Amino acid sequence: MQVVVVLAHPNADSFNHAIAQTACTALREQGHIVDLLDLYAIGFRAAMSAEERAAYHGEHPALEPMVASHGELLRHAEALVFVYPTWWSGLPAILKGWFERVFVPGVGFVFNAKGKVRPGLTQVRHLVGISTYGSPWPYVKFVNDNGRRTIARTLRINTGLRTRTRWLALYAIDTSTVQEREQFLHRVDQRMRSL
Amino acid sequence: MKVYVVHCHPIASSFTAASRDRVLSTLADQGHEVRLTDLYAEGFEPELSAWEHTNHLSSPDLKPAIAEHAANLRWCETLVLVYPTWWSGQPAMLKGWIDRVWVAGVAYELPAGSNGIRPLLTNIHRIVAITTHGSSKLVNAVQGEGGKRVVTRSLRVLCNRFARTTWLALYDIDHADQQAREAFLDRVERSLRKL
Numbered sequence: 001m002q003v004v005v006v007l008a009h010p011n012a013d014s015f016n017h018a019i020a021q022t023a024c025t026a027l028r029e030q031g032h033i034v035d036l037l038d039l040y041a042i043g044f045r046a047a048m049s050a051e052e053r054a055a056y057h058g059e060h061p062a063l064e065p066m067v068a069s070h071g072e073l074l075r076h077a078e079a080l081v082f083v084y085p086t087w088w089s090g091l092p093a094i095l096k097g098w099f100e101r102v103f104v105p106g107v108g109f110v111f112n113a114k115g116k117v118r119p120g121l122t123q124v125r126h127l128v129g130i131s132t133y134g135s136p137w138p139y140v141k142f143v144n145d146n147g148r149r150t151i152a153r154t155l156r157i158n159t160g161l162r163t164r165t166r167w168l169a170l171y172a173i174d175t176s177t178v179q180e181r182e183q184f185l186h187r188v189d190q191r192m193r194s195l
Numbered sequence: 196m197k198v199y200v201v202h203c204h205p206i207a208s209s210f211t212a213a214s215r216d217r218v219l220s221t222l223a224d225q226g227h228e229v230r231l232t233d234l235y236a237e238g239f240e241p242e243l244s245a246w247e248h249t250n251h252l253s254s255p256d257l258k259p260a261i262a263e264h265a266a267n268l269r270w271c272e273t274l275v276l277v278y279p280t281w282w283s284g285q286p287a288m289l290k291g292w293i294d295r296v297w298v299a300g301v302a303y304e305l306p307a308g309s310n311g312i313r314p315l316l317t318n319i320h321r322i323v324a325i326t327t328h329g330s331s332k333l334v335n336a337v338q339g340e341g342g343k344r345v346v347t348r349s350l351r352v353l354c355n356r357f358a359r360t361t362w363l364a365l366y367d368i369d370h371a372d373q374q375a376r377e378a379f380l381d382r383v384e385r386s387l388r389k390l
Contacts, residue, residue, distance in 0.1 A: 009248075010242070010243060010244055010245040010247075010248045011245045011248055011249060012245075014248075040242070040245070045242075046241045046242050046287040046288070046291055047205070047235070047241050047286070047287055047288040047291070048205060048281075048286065048287070048288075049205060050205035050206050050235070052205075053204075053205045053206050053209075054206065087243070087293075087294050088290075088293050088294065088297065088345060088349045088350070089344065089345055089348070089349040090284055090285070090290060090341065090345055090349075091284070091290070092243065092290075092294060093241040093242060093243065093287040093288070093290040093291030093294050094241075094242050094243075094287070094291075096282065096284060096285070096286070096287040096290045097241065097286075097287030097288075097291075099281075099282045100281050100282055100286065100287055103282070115369055115370065117329075117330065117334075134310065135310060136310050139310075139311075142348065143344060143345075143348040143349045143352075144339065144340075144341065144344035144348060146284060146339070146341035146342070146344050146345050146349070147341075149283065149338060149339035149340075149341040150282060150283055150284055150338075150341055153283070153337065153338045153339050154282055154283040154338045154341070155282075157337070157338070172310045174305075174310060175308065175309075175310055
């Protein structure tokens with residue numbers, strides 16, 4: 001399977017990086033072809049520019065080579081894995097910007113003749129979200145876990161009918177023990193092997 | 196009243212910019228004291244840096260890049276956010292502003308060893324969000340209204356405990372004619388006159 005792993009954390013020694021490494025290793029050992037997009041490391045620009053916004057509904061909405069190449073990867077991806085810390089109940093700006101700039105019309109979705117949005121990623125069979133939260137579980141539920149909604153609903157409705165969504169969450173990371181983190185990495189490893 | 200307006204759209208001739216102009220003219224008319232931040236115009240960088248992440252609990256005095264925005268947040272009684280909803284949430288530019296400016300010492304404090312944050316923006320009694328959606332209200336409901344929850348829950352809990360939120364949204368904007376757009380601007384004006 002072709003798998004795209006998207007990682008959004010500024011610190012190379014972060015726990016999120018350890019998660020992404022664990023996930024990539026497990027996936028590769030299962031024989032999958034994995035592309036890791038470490039958004040901070042490749043210097044991805046979060047904000048959609050005025051030029052990109054103006055070109056959004058035109059023939060060629062992806063203006064930068066990096067953005068176009070990510071769109072090309074998505075066309076063949078059968079599984080998408082997102083690894084990110086939840087900040088203010090949502091995606092970090094760099095990941096939110098990646099959605100806005102890469103999943104443009106023709107990649108993430110298409111407009112039909114009536115201007116309605118139709119799925120553009122029907123070949124995607126698995127969506128996986130792996131996130132760390134500063135808050136404990138009840139608080140995350142109270143604020144609606146908006147990053148998860150963006151992936152499990154807004155992105156999900158642009159994939160195929162039979163796409164499966166899995167979510168792996170480590171809550172209250174600031175007070176978690178080393179043992180809890182190791183258990184979580186083990187869970188990530190197991191889940192990726194059974195994908 | 197002291198009102199802080201934050202505007203986020205890359206294009207100067209956009210409907211969002213027209214909404215901002217209506218907000219500013221109404222507020223001036225009512226004699227309010229207004230401060231404006233135009234994130235795209237000032238070239239705000241939405242990516243939280245590795246240094247900022249490592250020092251996320253450090254004093255905001257060490258973060259001169261956000262000093263002016265933080266001072267405005269501590270100054271205002273009403274916060275007005277004007278932005279388009281993209282991928283069911285705030286654009287990366289605005290999400291990054293929240294990630295970088297609503298930090299410890301500005302928006303909250305985290306007592307040692309705790310997962311529970313204590314709000315600091317008790318000066319804010321009202322948050323007004325003015326936004327546009329490409330999709331319909333129904334689709335937004337299915338997607339879980341992530342952008343709305345970020346404002347009415349994640350940000351709201353960092354403000355005064357009696358703070359009220361006002362949600363003004365134009366849904367299905369791609370199919371909204373001139374009349375519907377004018378009607379929305381009038382609605383924005385009526386709502387702001389009641390502040």
